Amino acid sequence: MIDEKKIQNLVDSTPSPDERLLDKILAKAARKKGLSLEESAALLNMHDEKQLRKLFDAAWKVKNEIYGNRLVLFAPLYLSDYCVNDCKYCGFHCSNRGLKRIRLTMEQIAEQTRLIIGMGHKRILVEAGEHPDNDIDYICDSIRTIYRTKAGNGEIRRVNVNIAATTGEDYRKLKEIGIGTYQLFQETYHRETYEKLHHGPKADYQRQITAHERAFRAGIDDYGIGVLFGLYDYRFEALSLLSHARYMDETHGVGPHTISVPRFRPAPSVDYRPEHPVSDQDFLKLIAAIRLSVPYTGMILSTREPPEIREKAFAMGISQTSAASKTSPGGYSTRQNRQFELSDHRSVDEVLQGMCRQQMLPSFCTACYRSKRTGETFMKLAKEGNIHFLCHPNAILTFKEFLLDYASPEMKELGEKTIRTELERIEDEDRRNETKKRLKRIEKGERDLFF
Numbered sequence: 001m002i003d004e005k006k007i008q009n010l011v012d013s014t015p016s017p018d019e020r021l022l023d024k025i026l027a028k029a030a031r032k033k034g035l036s037l038e039e040s041a042a043l044l045n046m047h048d049e050k051q052l053r054k055l056f057d058a059a060w061k062v063k064n065e066i067y068g069n070r071l072v073l074f075a076p077l078y079l080s081d082y083c084v085n086d087c088k089y090c091g092f093h094c095s096n097r098g099l100k101r102i103r104l105t106m107e108q109i110a111e112q113t114r115l116i117i118g119m120g121h122k123r124i125l126v127e128a129g130e131h132p133d134n135d136i137d138y139i140c141d142s143i144r145t146i147y148r149t150k151a152g153n154g155e156i157r158r159v160n161v162n163i164a165a166t167t168g169e170d171y172r173k174l175k176e177i178g179i180g181t182y183q184l185f186q187e188t189y190h191r192e193t194y195e196k197l198h199h200g201p202k203a204d205y206q207r208q209i210t211a212h213e214r215a216f217r218a219g220i221d222d223y224g225i226g227v228l229f230g231l232y233d234y235r236f237e238a239l240s241l242l243s244h245a246r247y248m249d250e251t252h253g254v255g256p257h258t259i260s261v262p263r264f265r266p267a268p269s270v271d272y273r274p275e276h277p278v279s280d281q282d283f284l285k286l287i288a289a290i291r292l293s294v295p296y297t298g299m300i301l302s303t304r305e306p307p308e309i310r311e312k313a314f315a316m317g318i319s320q321t322s323a324a325s326k327t328s329p330g331g332y333s334t335r336q337n338r339q340f341e342l343s344d345h346r347s348v349d350e351v352l353q354g355m356c357r358q359q360m361l362p363s364f365c366t367a368c369y370r371s372k373r374t375g376e377t378f379m380k381l382a383k384e385g386n387i388h389f390l391c392h393p394n395a396i397l398t399f400k401e402f403l404l405d406y407a408s409p410e411m412k413e414l415g416e417k418t419i420r421t422e423l424e425r426i427e428d429e430d431r432r433n434e435t436k437k438r439l440k441r442i443e444k445g446e447r448d449l450f451f
Ligand code: SF4
Pocket: 083, 084, 085, 086, 087, 090, 091, 092, 093, 094, 128, 129, 130, 164, 202
């Protein structure tokens, strides 16, 4: 799956492309069929400002052609910070004895869910440490509780899950409960670094890297991969992510639904400092290079990043993002136990205003998962470049719900202007007229209309 020697060799020996080669790579990327590892390595080894500008423009164009200008929003919900692992970069590591651990009860989960719904979110990413008390039955009960919870006009319509690598049997239970995407990050693909930074069951590199295959065999066809940038050379990590994606695509016929690109952030009680810190410029470069290499894959950015980096990253390939996140169990009502520090503390309303000013279209869409457009069906639409015909009107409809139910007066005004502009951008007249009709129905009180 990951040929470390080959990847390291590509990192070390691929020269930065000259103008001619760069134009050739970008012309290939514009056809939206992806790039070879060698071509991705060439992009990752570029440093020239003018060349990077070209790369960023190309990434935006490809993202826009596949997904349009929509950005899908979600919120993480930490269920429990009990954990048997001792990952050096995480505030929940088990040797952090001073941490007063919390495992949310079902009542507390319902309360946190209501607070998240009250911000306007429709998607939750469930997170929990690895611990016997956080077993699969607890996780499934929690997901059931989240789906059952209502508040005003709102509810959570899609629960994605980020929990420790587990067995096929556990994945089958997750599938039955109706999860969206199962995310698991390798953290670092560099085996030596992996073994150095992990203690506990997670230290088993093989268990971690084969987890998506077990999940897939258990019926989970929407899965996400990722690394924690900063632990090892970002070029090695990016190429490994691409190798992993290709392996899954070639072996199982479905590439990852998402690639997440978290960058290391400090956390209380964590002394570890990245041996391979990634500069802002390199971070944006790797996002753009991944976008061009696997154009059909969603890319996720969290509130670890400050607003100015987030805005730049949105404009070069990110398609999903969190907003107003809390990274501790119970964090939406108290302030404690952060897994890591955040850099974007804006409210959902403020994040959305920024998106609109950037000519992005905020989206709370969950339509594919609920119309069974997952796995191969989704990938087919995405690879043929047809998914934005659904994403765009669905973004308009769900954004309208936000404006009616949760927005500040300033947001309402800006958002309505955005919707008017975006409606005119729907090329198909029938689809445009149907979207307008549905907007009227939403104004009259209907909710959850989608294509
Ligand atoms: Fe536990 Fe996950 Fe933190 Fe590791 S990263 S200590 S597994 S919560």
